[in-house]
Amino acid sequence: ASVTVSVLNGTDVAQLAASTGQRLVSGGYKKGVIHDAPNQTHASTIVAYLPGHQSDALQVAQALKLKAAAVAPVDQGTLAVACPPPGRCTADVVVTIGQDLAAVARTTTTTSP
Numbered sequence: 001a002s003v004t005v006s007v008l009n010g011t012d013v014a015q016l017a018a019s020t021g022q023r024l025v026s027g028g029y030k031k032g033v034i035h036d037a038p039n040q041t042h043a044s045t046i047v048a049y050l051p052g053h054q055s056d057a058l059q060v061a062q063a064l065k066l067k068a069a070a071v072a073p074v075d076q077g078t079l080a081v082a083c084p085p086p087g088r089c090t091a092d093v094v095v096t097i098g099q100d101l102a103a104v105a106r107t108t109t110t111t112s113p
Contacts, residue, residue, distance in 0.1 A: 003060070003092045004029070004092050005029045005091065006034070006094045006095070010041070010098050017035065033081070038081060042096055044100050045096065048093065049074060051073075074094055082094040
């Protein structure tokens with residue numbers, strides 16, 4: 001419960017960042033920024049980590065059923081959205097959702113009663 005995860009929607013699926021964020025909170029993570037990514041054309045989900053939080057990112061990736069290859073250091077564009085100035089960044093991990101997770105969300109939604 002000490003890891004804060006921000007979630008950015010990199011797809012055109014409405015409310016996907018919010019629902020994914022809620023899923024992570026239910027799994028014991030702290031809620032960070034929930035927002036749209038700079039663009040909504042991400043094919044693959046990226047679990048980005050801030051310095052010192054690579055192992056946390058690997059755990060978040062596992063919680064989302066993603067492979068370790070989805071984990072990468074955070075880039076400046078993602079950081080600017082997840083940690084808007086002037087405040088101190090509170091996120092440890094930033095998930096940018098891609099079409100791979102959007103497809104899973106659609107399947108889950110359409111097969112649920």
